[in-house]
Amino acid sequence: MPKYYTPKQANEALSIVLPMMEEMMQIGERIRARQPEIWDVVQKSAGNGGNPALSKLLPDFDRLDLLLHQLQDMSIEVKDLTIGLIDFVALYQGREVYLCWQYGEESIKYWHEIEAGFQGRQLIDWE
DSSP states (O other), X not given: OOOOOOHHHHHHHHHHHHHHHHHHHHHHHHHHHTHHHHHHHHHHHTXXXXXXXXXXXXXXXXXXXXXXXXXXXXXXXXXXXXXXXXXXXXXXXXXXXXXXXXXXXXSOOEEEETTTOGGGOEEOOOO
């Protein structure tokens, strides 16, 4: 069962979540910057049991996986690592919704229906 956040609780959690998001975004940028190189290495190493260049990237992948799981365990969903978009699961009028936050926003001010996505964001007018 997920943890349901109130807007206040989600905003309080940002002090923990913000450094995690910053680190994940940096890792994601490093991986994306090396994407053409990574794909070539993966293809070549698939049949020969490994590659030193690929082994150097494994700590980034391992750390990213750990951070993602920590957020998931907190009932926080990462929607877009490039822009730092996450959703906190909440209850509003008896149904699950998302409290939506994007990296760079000073607090969580928006919510949206589960199916609506980022385009359906609305200002939070409830506590």
